[in-house]
Structures are given as structure tokens and as C-alpha cells.
Amino acid sequence: PAWLRRLCGQLLSERLMRPNGVQAVVRGIMEGTGAGGAEAAAVDWRKCDAVAKILASCPQQCLSLEDYYRLVCPQILDLLHIQDKLTARQFQRVATTTLLTMAKEHPQLAEKHLLQPLLAPLLRCSET
Secondary structure, three states: OHHHHHHHHHHHHHHHOOOOHHHHHHHHHHOOOOOOHHHHHHHHHHHHHHHHHHHHOOOOOOOOHHHHHHHHHHHHHHHHHOOOHHHHHHHHHHHHHHHHHHHHHOHHHHHHHHHHHHHHHHHHHHHO
16 A cells, blocks of 8 residues: 555665664665575575665655765665675675666766765875
């Protein structure tokens, strides 16, 4: 029903914009994938793409796209630093797909909140 879809969307949006919310949502959706064969790998890819689409979409409850990017993008970059190998592979896939989607849809905001922080160490090294 529409009311349930709205409520779930609202709860998901609120969770994403909290500290460590992106990681919690990704863990919740991706839990149980990553083991066994080509079929499981295909399911894993589809789940990663679906999660990336969710993360790249600004929720209706958010006041502005800028605020959403400011809150969520650092968390997306944090997904690149997960230590557990199996989890890291999935999280990195989600992070890179999200980054690409955001860069296509809103290039200026993605540059400011994703690409500049991601490339800052490289830029510092090239300036010296």
C-alpha cells in the first residue's frame, strides 16, 4: 500500500542522514550476499546497483539536495575503508556505483562532496 511505501521511505531517509546511517542501510540490505558462484555474484551486483540508486536519490523529506550530499557523501566515502575483505568488496562496489550515479546526475555537487575529498591527498602531493 502507498502509506506503507511512504512510511518505509521516510524511515529509510531518516536513517541515511544520521551518523553511520549509510553503512547501516548498506549492511542491512547486503547481508547474506557474496557467497557462491555466478548466480550469487549476479544477485550481488544487482543488489549493489539497487543500493547505489537508493543512496544517489535525494529523499523527499530532505530540505535540499546540497544538505543531502553534505550529510551522505562523507559516509559513502567511508565505505571505501571497510577492513573485512568480503564486506569491503560489496561496500566498495556500492560506493563506486553511487559515486558514478551522483556524478552523472549532479556533477557540481558530486565534485564538491565526493571527488574533491577523494582526490585531496593526491592534489596535496602534486602541489609540493
